[in-house]
Every structure is written in structure tokens, then in C-alpha cells.
Amino acid sequence: MALTLLGRSNPLASPTAQLRILEQTATPLPFDHRLDQAGMFPLRATGITIFQINVGKLCNQTCRHCHVDAGPDRTESMSRETAEQCIQALAKTDIPTVDITGGAPELNPQFRWLVEQSRELGRHVMDRCNLSVLLLPAQSDLAEFLASYRVEIIASLPSYSPSQTDAQRGDGVFEKSIEGLRLLNRLGYGQPDSGLALNLVYNPVGAFLPPKQAAIEAQFRKELQGRHGVEFNHLYTITNMPISRFLEFLVESGNYDDYMARLANAFNPVAAAGVMCRYTLSVGWDGRLYDCDFNQMLELAVDHGAPSHIRDFDPAQLHQRQIVTRNHCYGCTAGSGSSCGGTVT
Numbered sequence: 001m002a003l004t005l006l007g008r009s010n011p012l013a014s015p016t017a018q019l020r021i022l023e024q025t026a027t028p029l030p031f032d033h034r035l036d037q038a039g040m041f042p043l044r045a046t047g048i049t050i051f052q053i054n055v056g057k058l059c060n061q062t063c064r065h066c067h068v069d070a071g072p073d074r075t076e077s078m079s080r081e082t083a084e085q086c087i088q089a090l091a092k093t094d095i096p097t098v099d100i101t102g103g104a105p106e107l108n109p110q111f112r113w114l115v116e117q118s119r120e121l122g123r124h125v126m127d128r129c130n131l132s133v134l135l136l137p138a139q140s141d142l143a144e145f146l147a148s149y150r151v152e153i154i155a156s157l158p159s160y161s162p163s164q165t166d167a168q169r170g171d172g173v174f175e176k177s178i179e180g181l182r183l184l185n186r187l188g189y190g191q192p193d194s195g196l197a198l199n200l201v202y203n204p205v206g207a208f209l210p211p212k213q214a215a216i217e218a219q220f221r222k223e224l225q226g227r228h229g230v231e232f233n234h235l236y237t238i239t240n241m242p243i244s245r246f247l248e249f250l251v252e253s254g255n256y257d258d259y260m261a262r263l264a265n266a267f268n269p270v271a272a273a274g275v276m277c278r279y280t281l282s283v284g285w286d287g288r289l290y291d292c293d294f295n296q297m298l299e300l301a302v303d304h305g306a307p308s309h310i311r312d313f314d315p316a317q318l319h320q321r322q323i324v325t326r327n328h329c330y331g332c333t334a335g336s337g338s339s340c341g342g343t344v345t
Contacts, residue, residue: 015299018243021251022327028264031329038269042304043323045291048315049279051123052099052340053078053086054293055108056285061130063169065158065203067297069244070103078285082310083110086283087117089313099280099340101128101293106142119149126152128201128340131180132173143180147187152197154236154340155181160223164205181230190231200235201342207255209266209335210237213343236342239263241294241331263330271337274344277323283310291323293340294331300324 035041057074059066090098098118105111105127118125127146134143146153157177158168165174181198184190190198200220204210217235224230240246242260250256277291281302287310290296301308306321337344 015297018247019298019300019326021247021256022242028261031264031325031327031333034264034267034330035272035325038272040269040272043272043275043278043325045319045321045323046278047319048093048095048281050097050099050276050281050340051086051090051093051095052101052280052282052293053083053114054101054282054284054296055083055103055105055111055114057103058107059102059104059130060107060133060136061104061169061173063130063245064249065168065205065240065246067241067244067246067294068103069297074103076285077108078110080110080113082285082287083114085287085310085313086114087121089310090118090123091121092313093315095123095281097124097126099126099128104130104133106133106139112145115145115149115151124152125149126154128154128156129180130169130177131155131157132176134180134183135176143183143187147184147189147196150195152199153184153189154199154201155184155232156201156203157220158203158205160220160227168205178224178228178230181224181232182228185229185231190233198232200232201238202235203238203240207240207250207253207259207262209262210239210338213237213336234342236340237338238340238342239331239334239338241328243294243297243328260327260330263334266334267330268333268335268337268345271335271344272333274337274339275329275332276339276341276344277332280340281318287311289313289318291321292332294328295324298326298328300326 056077057070059070062071159165162174188194189196220235250259282290282293282296284296289302289308303324304322306317307314332338
């Protein structure tokens with residue numbers, strides 16, 4: 001398939017351009033048709049147990065696989081007004097978990113306030129951390145802050161190989177990541193009975209599905225403990241989604257058709273039944289609502305009559321809303337499934 005990338009050279013020009021490419025996919029069936037065959041269309045939410053807040057696209061890294069297209073040059077950033085609307089909405093519910101992401105979410109001025117307010121409401125808080133942010137001079141007390149509020153850390157680490165990690169995330173990032181992990185370990189993170197959870201996220205370095213989660217976790221544990229003295233609780237595998245920078249890589253490397261076919265051929269109805277969009281609500285940096293962080297990056301807002309902005313938050317309408325699905329959703333339903341918490345089945 002001959003595809004042309006338009007606009008910004010890195011990554012794709014716009015969500016519209018990405019969706020146009022995804023519509024040209026060589027998969028056997030559009031995703032919605034596959035859901036229909038499985039008797040699952042339209043896909044609907046089963047409630048909300050995770051309130052995910054994406055505070056913006058500013059990041060101290062520029063990773064090759066980043067579905068957010070985050071980096072040091074991004075200016076999208078959640079305001080205090082929108083952060084307050086998030087907390088006001090959360091207070092209307094008993095949603096147990098707040099998942100704060102970015103970018104590097106810790107760089108947003110509202111990050112610590114969101115953590116404090118969420119914990120005051122009695123909610124469990126997760127921080128999706130790139131580890132190197134912990135070493136920035138302006139964030140010298142960040143690790144201690146996270147520990148003091150007992151924030152669960154979900155830390156991305158593409159590989160236990162320095163060369164593979166640096167190839168995906170930038171020169172020297174592996175060593176910074178190890179230093180960040182050691183800092184967290186010293187504070188009790190990843191240690192037995194500390195109550196400070198430190199979980200790693202692995203995504204493949206290439207156009208293929210992740211290996212079995214238990215197997216790759218065992219490998220990571222052996223390598224990180226043996227070579228670096230690093231401890232962690234769990235490792236989650238996530239399938240690379242065919243959007244943003246990874247979509248650009250697939251197209252430019254000639255792997256797009258094969259990768260999409262691989263995802264579609266591995267479609268698993270059991271995984272589709274448990275996808276994270278069914279129990280997650282994602283809030284964008286500007287307050288718009290999405291079914292997941294991936295839909296957010298494609299600007300596919302909550303639809304089908306449900307409120308699409310946090311200021312109009314209505315739990316009753318959102319708890320059983322119809323999920324917005326497109327061909328990229330094959331990424332979450334292939335094989336054992338993929339979610340922000342690892343495999344689904």
C-alpha cells in the first residue's frame with residue numbers, strides 16, 4: 001500500500017491524517033465489523049473504575065514509540081481550572097483509582113495538586129513516570145513527594161538492554177532510568193510489605209506483538225536484580241498502538257500492512273470483552289473526555305450522546321456509554337489483549 005505522510009515530518013500531520021491511513025488498512029475486516037461478528041457491537045462501558053487524567057504533552061524525553069507525540073517542545077498543558085473540574089467530577093463519584101499521565105505528568109504545574117486532592121478524597125493514585133524525570137534538578141524532591149502520598153508508580157522501561165532502551169528513548173536514558181529505579185527502591189518502592197508499588201511497563205522495540213507477560217517479567221527481574229540491584233513489583237506488557245510516532249515508523253519502514261494484519265488476525269473476543277475503555281474514562285489536558293488515552297490522541301472524543309467535556313460530567317450517562325472504536329483498537333484486542341495495566345486475559 002502506497003501511503004503518503006502529510007504535514008509535520010515527525011510524526012504524522014494530524015489525527016485526521018492518521019485516521020485516514022488507518023481506514024486504508026489491509027486488515028481482513030474493519031474493527032467494528034469484527035466486533036459485530038463476535039456479537040459485541042456496539043461496545044459499551046461497564047462502569048468507571050479508573051479516572052485517567054492526561055495533563056499534557058510536555059516531556060523531557062522524545063521517545064520513538066510515543067503515542068502522545070510528547071516532547072520538550074510541546075505546550076499543551078492542563079490549567080488549574082480544568083484540574084479543579086476534574087477533582088469536582090471525581091468527588092461526585094466513588095471511582096477508586098486516579099491514573100495521571102502525560103507527557104511527563106510531573107512537569108505539569110497541577111500535578112502535585114491533583115495528587116494531593118485525589119488522595120484527600122481517598123482515591124488510589126497512579127503516576128505514569130518515565131523515571132528520568134526524577135533526576136531533573138527542578139524535581140529533586142519528586143520521589144519523596146510520591147512516596148509521602150503513597151502514589152503507585154507505573155514506570156516505562158522498553159528493555160533491560162541499555163542499547164535497545166537508548167535506541168527507543170534517547171542516548172543515556174537507560175542509565176538514568178536505572179538511577180531513578182534505585183532512588184525509588186531506597187525510598188521503599190518495590191520492596192516487600194512497603195505498600196509502595198513500583199510496576200514496570202514493557203512495549204516491543206519493533207513491529208511485533210509483546211511476548212507472554214509472565215515470561216518477560218521473569219527476564220526483567222533476573223536482569224535488573226542481577227546486573228543493577230533493582231527491585232520492582234510487576235511488569236506489564238503493552239502492544240504498540242498504530243498511531244502517532246509508531247504509525248509513522250510502520251509506514252516509513254514498510255511494516256504497516258503486515259503489522260495491522262498481524263493485529264487483526266490475532267483478534268481475541270475475550271480480550272475485547274475486557275478492554276480498558278470499558279472501565280476507564282480519559283480526561284484530556286483541555287478537559288475533553290475520551291474512552292481511552294489512544295482515542296484521545298486521535299481526537300476521538302466520547303460520543304453517542306454522552307457528555308464530551310469534564311465540565312458537563314454526568315456519571316449516569318458516562319457509566320454505560322457507547323465506546324468509540326476504530327481500526328487502531330485491534331491493538332488492544334490482539335492475542336492476550338493490551339491495556340494500561342498489561343495483558344487483559
